[in-house]
Amino acid sequence: MRSLFWRGMLAFLAVILVAVGMVAVLAGRATEAEFRRHTFAHSGMLTPQVEALAAYYAEHGSWEGADTLLLPPHGGHGRGRHGHGGGSPWMTLLLVDAEGRVVVDPKGRVGEVISPAELEGSVPIEVDGEIVGYLLPPAGMWDDVPLEPLQVEFLSRVRTVLWVAALAAMGAALLVGGMLFRSITAPLRRLTAASQAIAAGDLSARAPVRGRDEVAQLAEAFNRMAESLARAEEARRSQTADIAHELRTPLTVIQGTLEAMVDGVYPANRENLLAALAQVRTLVRLVEDLRILALADAGQLRLHRAPVDLRPLLQEVVEAHRPQAQERGIALNLEAPPALPLVLADRDRLAQVMGNLLSNALRYVPEGGHVTVRVEDRGREVAVAVADNGPGVVEEDLDRIFDRFWRGDPARRRATGGSGLGLAIARHIVEAHGGHIWAEPTPGGGLTVVFTLPTAEIAGEHKH
Template identity: 50%
Template sequence: MPEGYPDGPWRGWGPGDRRPRWWPEGEAWPPTDAAPWQRMRRRFMRRIGCALVLLVILLGSLIALVTWLVGRVLDGRLALVVTAVLPLVVVVLIVAVLLRLVRGTAAPVSDLIEAAARIEAGDYAARVPVRGPREVRGLARAFNAMGGRLEETDEARRRLLADVSHELRTPLTVMQGTLEGMLDGLYPVDEAHLAPVLEETRVLGRLVEDLRTLSLSEAGSLRLHREPTNLATLLRDVAAAHHPAADAVGVTLAPEGIDELPVLEVDPARIRQVVGNLIANALRFTPAGGRISVTASHTDDGVSVVVRDTGSGMEPEALEHAFDRFYRSPGSPGSGLGLPIARNLVEAHGGRIDIESAPGGGTAVRFTLPPSPEN
C-alpha cells in the first residue's frame, strides 16, 4: 500500500497523514478537497435511490391495477385471497431482484470511482476487483490495464530522470574539478588540462544529441531525409571511419561481401548512425586480437546488414534488456543508448533489428531495411 495510506480501505486523506513521496511538488498537503470520490459515491447512490423510488411507484400502480382487475373478474373469498397475496409476492420478488442488481452494479462502480480518485491523486498502483455484470467487468479490466500502463510510464519517467542525471554527473564533475583547480592555481591553464574539459563537453554534446534522437524517434516525430543511397559505399565509409579506433585497441574491423547491394531509399545520415552505433558497441566488448565483421546481403525482405564481433558475448538477462535505454551490464562502458537508438532508427525506416549472443560466443546484431519501391 502506498505511503500515506492507513491500513485497510482508503477513506480519504486526513490532517495527520504524512505527505506521500509521489505527491506533486508545490501542491498543498493534505489536499483541501480530500475525498471527492465520497461525494461522487453519495451522488451515485442518491440517483439509484431515486430510480428505485420511481420504480416502486410504478410497480405500486401496476399492482393496484391488477388487484382491481382481479376483483372485477373473480368473486368472493378467492378474489380476496388473490388480491391480498399477489401484491406481497410481487413486492418480495421485485425487492430481491433489485437488491441483487444494486449489489452487483453499485459496488463495482463505487470501486471504480474510488480507484479513479486515487489515480487522479497520483497513486498509479490503484486497481479494482473484476466483478459485477459483464459490462462492468470489462470496464474494470480496461481500468486496471490503464492503471498498469500509467504506472509503467511513471516508473519509466522516473528511471529516465535518474539515468540522465547519472550520465550528466560524471562529465560535469570532471569539468568542475579541473576548472576549480585552475582557478585555485593547482593546475596550470594549458592544453594538457584544457583538452580533457573540451572532451567532456563533447561527451555531454553527444549525450544530449542521443537523448534528442531517442526522444524524437520514440514520439514518431523524427524526420527522415530519404534519398537513393548506395549502401555498399555507406558501409565501407563507416567502417573506414572506425578503423583508427579499432587499430588503437588491437581489433580487426573488416567489411565483407558488401559489393553487390541494391540502391535503397533511406536517410543516409541515420543509417550511418545505426552502423556506427553497432560498430562502436562491438568495439567496447571485443578484446585485443578480436575481430569485427560488417556483412550485408540482398534478401527477399530487402537488405540485411550484420555486425558481428568475437567479444565476450552477453548473458541471457542482458540480452533480454539489450534494447532498453540506459541498460548496461555490470561494468559495461557507454551510455546505454546506442542499441535503443539503432532500433528506433531502423524501425523508423520500416525495418527490423534483432540481436544474437551467448556468453563467450560473441555478439551479432542484424538489421534489415525494406527494398525501395522501384526495386
C-alpha cells in the first residue's frame, strides 16, 4: 500500500461506500415511509371520519365547533399508540380548512397554515364535489398499517433496485476516480523517473510537461532546477580544466628551469632564479584570485565598509598604472568632477576592482591607444567607467566577459599574462557592495566596463 495511487483509491472507495450506503439506506427508508403513507391515505381507514366531517360541514356550513368531533372529552385518554385499542380514533387527527389553515389540532396549532408538502399525505373532505377541508393523520400513524404481500414484495423490489443502483454508482465513481488519480500519479511517476536519472548522474534527463496545473508547474520547476544543475556541472568541469591549464604553464616553466639548472644546462644564476620566481608569483596570484572567488561564492567575502571619497582613490590607482601605460605609449586619463558624494565601501576592495579593470584594459589596448576612467554622480549612486579603444568584444560575448577564465582571444591566454579571473572578481566585489557592473561597446571601437555604487547615504539606509 505504498503506492500513492492505491492509497488514494482506497480513501476514495471508503468515501464512496459511506456516501452511497447512506444514500441507499435513507432513500429506502424515505421510499417505504412515503409508500406506507400513501397506502394509509388511500386504504379507506379514515373513511368514517371523513364522511362524518363532510356531513358536519354540510349541516353547519363551516368548521366552527368541529373540535367536538375530533377532540376527546376533558380529561379523557385514549389507549394504544395512536388512539387505537379503545380510545377515541379521532383524538390524534388534524383538521385543516380548504385554505390550508389548521381548524382542529390536539396539540394546539390552530390558525397555522399547513405547507403543501404536509398536505400531500392528507385525505380531502368533499361536499357537493368541492373540497372544503383536509384530514391529516399524525406523522408515523401509518407505520403500523399492515401491508399486503404484493405491497411488501413491491417495497422489497424497490430496495433491491436502490442497492443495485448504489453499486452501479459506486462502480462508475471508482472508474472515474481511478482515471482521475491516474492522471495525477502518471506525471508524478515520470517526474520520479527523471529525478532518479539525475541522481544517477544523467543531468540531461527532463520531466515532460503537460497542461498548466500544479503538477505541470512542479515539472517545469524541476526542469529549471535540472538545467541549473547541468550548467553548474558544466561550469565546474570547465573551471577545473581551466585551473589545470593555468597551473600547468607556470609549473612546467618552473620544473623545466630547475631541471635545467640541476643538469647544468642553465647556470643557477640570478637571472634564471628570477624567471622561476616570476612563475611562482603567477601561481600565488592565481591561487589568491581563486581564494577570493571561493569566499565570494560562499558569501564570506569580508568587507570593511567606511565612507570613501572615490576621486583620490581613483587617482592613486590610475597613477599606479601609469608607468605600465607609458611603457607602451598608452594615454591613461581620469575624468572626474571636483566633488563626489561619498560611498560606503571597502577601500582596498574597490582599489582591487579598479586595478583589475585597468590591468585588463591596458593588456588589450594596442600601443599608442588610450584608456579613460570617467566618474559620474547620478544622485543615488556613483558610476565609474573604464573605456578603451582596444579590439573590443563582440556583442554576444559582452555578458560572458565576467565568467571565470573567459578570454576573447584564447590564443593569447598566456601571452597577455592574465589569469582570466580579474573581471569575475570585480563583479563579485561590486555586487557585494550593492552595486552593478556591466560591459558595453565604446563608441568608435573598444570596450567600456561600467560599475555603479550606491552613495553612503543610500547604502546606510539599505543597511539599516
